[in-house]
Amino acid sequence: MTADARRPPAVEVLDAPPSPDDEVRRRLEESWGRPRTFGGWLASTSHADIGRRYIVTAIVFFALAGLLAIAMRLQLARPENGLLGPDAYNQIFTLHGTTMMFLFAVPVMNGFALALVPLLVGTRNVAFPRLNAFGYWVYVLAGALLWGCYLLGMAPDAGWFSYVPLAGPEFSPGKRVDVWAQLISLTEISALVAAVEIIVTVFKMRAPGMSLDRVPLFVWSMLVMSFMIVFAMPAVMLSSVFLAMDRLVGTHFFNVAEGGDVLLWQHLFWFFGHPEVYIIFIPALGFVSSIVAVFARRQVFGYPAMVLSLVATGFISFGLWVHHMFATDLPQLGESFFTAASMLIAIPSGVQIFCWIATLWGGRPVLRVPLLYVLGFVTIFVAGGMTGVMLASVPLDLQVHDSAFVTAHFHYVLIGGAVFPLFGAIAFWFPKMTGRLLSESLGRWTFGLLFVGFNLTFFPLHQLGLDGMPRRIYTYLPDTGWTGLNQLATVGSWVIGVAVVLFVVNAVRSLVRGPFAGADPWRADTLEWATDSPPPAFNFLHLPVVVAREGLWAPGAGRLWVAGLDAPGKREVLVTNLLDAEPEIKSELPGSSLWPLAAAVSTVATFAGAMFTPWAVLWGSLPIFLALFGWGKPELEKKRRGETAPGPAAEPEAAG
């Protein structure tokens, strides 16, 4: 018996499980499984289903927005090109940016968190399974609303940050910007829901023994991301509601003539917008840490420094927003403060990079595809980070602000800092989620093409920005001399396109006939590798007990398990305490339900209606209420038996 098991003495230790494994499996399958029907699929509340749906949907949006990018690049390949007119171009770059940020990058990270966090912390589902399903449905319906409007020719066209007054009622009549405002509110609802899920799951549902100092770095990064969502997204929800109200019911938040202010919008948006980019970036750091550890075959160097850096990045990122507004009307002292803060954030980023390098340096790196993506990430992200530090300097930024240089910076950090780790993460966890291995050689080709194509596309944009090319222009004149570099970038975008196609081919091919992966193809350290691939609906036959930070690599791992979480007909999970993960209670989670879908449909319909009349809010609240009512209604018929009375259960004693 390991001395360090940190089990509360209130829980009995058994030398043999109370029921045989087969019996446990049968019971768990009965209570956690869902019917293989369409209805069962719609009603699913399994975190694995929902997480996978988030990921797949987000990748579809990535491909769509990527096709728009190809269209933009084609338009810019020649001066005065007639392929896209200004109206089409403005819709396309707005839709590209909006889709990439709100429908791809954030949801895909949330999807990975929802799919993997319960496995990494060793539990059976997220804390609020129905809410989770609701969040997904809101997201996918909101995305469908936006793209449906694009097909109808009414896509938003004021850019992904919709500056007023351009986006206000006077200069953007019609419904285009309303679509944008409602999309923002809806996707933020979905992100906030996911954030609460992740926080509570990490705080209260970790396997016994996983005290906070043993939480994997991946989980830490998802936790930091979730907290950032909680504090950042309210600002943008509020501002998009203000915008919608200015447009619909005649309020004057941004109307200069009636005491409103145009910079109010910029402050509210960037107070969210800056943290937003780190909301995308921080989960990627979690991917990198997981991959580095496994392929260097040792724990990531400097765990406390890594955790502190994540948390510091989260905090500092709320103090940078003004660096997007240096060209506006701001006091100089304030600007210097934001310059300093923007540079300060390079330190935690740097520390993490240095720690990974130290890990690889001291380990025995195995150069598989996931690690290739990490190397790509390090090179591209460091370049993008350097241009970021340049932009933080006011005199430099005043030159290159709103130019192609900024476009280059943010694609370097977004694609280098988030998409490369994401592709690495897919290569890494694909076997866990599907049970099949991806092709290594196709993977190498994809990586190579992506790396070359990416730099071909975005490196020239630095020079174009320095040469004076603004962003968001649908065309330029021949006398500007910008043609050659733009053509290079266009060629590069096609190379990226080929890489993305190869990637999809690889995934689909492996799904059908890839070799089976087995439970732990990488001999990895975190708990998701301690169960089958793909994991069963209940994740673990027996919940593992964690004995050290090294997880499965720890000497005593795999000896101690949790039994007795298999009462027939109930979806039971173990609730543990925040600091030490000592068992407190076992909680029953609700099962499958169609009500979340109903609630999501009525919510999205209400927001869509509110583009046309404020009364939609009133009418819509009725179906929303009914759906929530059905969702929460006690299942009175099924009087439960065997429920112990609530109340102060014996306080678990200190670790023994």
Add this chain to the structure above:
Amino acid sequence: APGAERRRVVAVAAAAGVTLLVLVGFLLASVATGDRLAAPPSGEPLRVQVTGWQWWWDVRYPGAMAADEVRTANELHLPLGRPVRIELSSADVIHSFWVPRLHGKRDLLPGRPLLLHLTPSVAGVFDGQCAEMCGLQHAHMRLRVVVEPEEELEAWLAAQRRAAAPPASPLARRGQRVFLSSPCVLCHTVRGTAAGGRTGPDLTHLASRSTIAAGTLPNTRGHLAGWVIDSQSVKPGNAMPPIGLAGPELQALLAYLEGLE
């Protein structure tokens, strides 16, 4: 091995320390440069007012009296070596004033006038462009800056201050009648005539400018004709409606406009 571990700790700490040093150095340099750029210049600056419109620049040189004011569009003349104080504002949405060779950007914000101080140090012709997304023709909102010795600038200002040249030929006179009876006058001003619209570029000295439509086209007869007849296909979305003119009327109008030196 503990030795290797300690070496790693030292290396990571050293790298973090170097990062910090580099950042502090860069921060100090950046703040110092920023201060110097933003400091209002000594000496009496030339005042210029630039107002952004969707999608062109209204340019004014205020004079001692209202009548001394010079108003033009999309073209700025600045004195070599003398401080300039540019007063930026917007008539509609946010635009951004950017002439890369002269200075960094400054936004044109509705309801919040801003200042830009600079002292041109090289003579020449510099192109600039609106840098803040401002709607359909954000791409075609360019401007041209001519930096020239002060005497030349004074001469230019004096020429611009004069009322429009009267039409010199019968054709141009006919053109003036066409102009004054067309909807053009609702938006455009030609000083010395009844045309006094304020929502479009001042045309008093149109022919002295090197481009039309905010730097979209060179100012030639052919382009001018195309623009007057169908500006929407040149610069879709701009505020100028198509003007239906018969061939002879158009010829006359062009003759008149080309005479507005």
Add this chain to the structure above:
Amino acid sequence: MSARTWLDASKLPSHAFGSRNLMWWGSVGFVVIEGAMFAMLIATTLYLRGATASWPPPGFAPPSLLWGTLNTGVLLVSLWPNNRLRKAAEALDEKATRRWMWIDDSFAVAFLAVRAVELTALGVRWDANAYGSAVWAVMGFHTLHLLTDAIETFVITWFFHLDPSPKRYIEVSEDCLYWNFVVLSWLPLYAVVYWLPRWT
């Protein structure tokens, strides 16, 4: 694999109040999110006030103090029955829970009624100017909270009468938590709507 041992979770309790309960954490999460929204709302109002010459603009009077202050009183007094209710629920006292729940419900009706009158006495419309927009945004957003809190309390009362099971007691206790939030968050909003325009 070598010898395995098991921790037996089957005898753990299945319900608990407070921080050992997942629902409690969920409620705290949403309280924090909504609190952040209130904070941004207040920041917006202060920002707009800073950018305008006079607050309220000339020709407008600050909202009448009577109704707003009355409602503040009603809300503050409701904290007392609300916390009695929470204690009763956490003691699993069915009779007391029922009794305090009815009192809570009556308070909900009362503050909604006063709020309805309050909204007619703000002295400005939302579409008059930015000041009006800000006042109505604060009031509207808080009224939305009053409404959801009231409806939630009514529904929970009903569920409790159908089935006073352990789960219901926990719901009641959680609802009390939310109620406290809705009341306490009103205090800064009250200051912003009613006193900021009077503060020179």
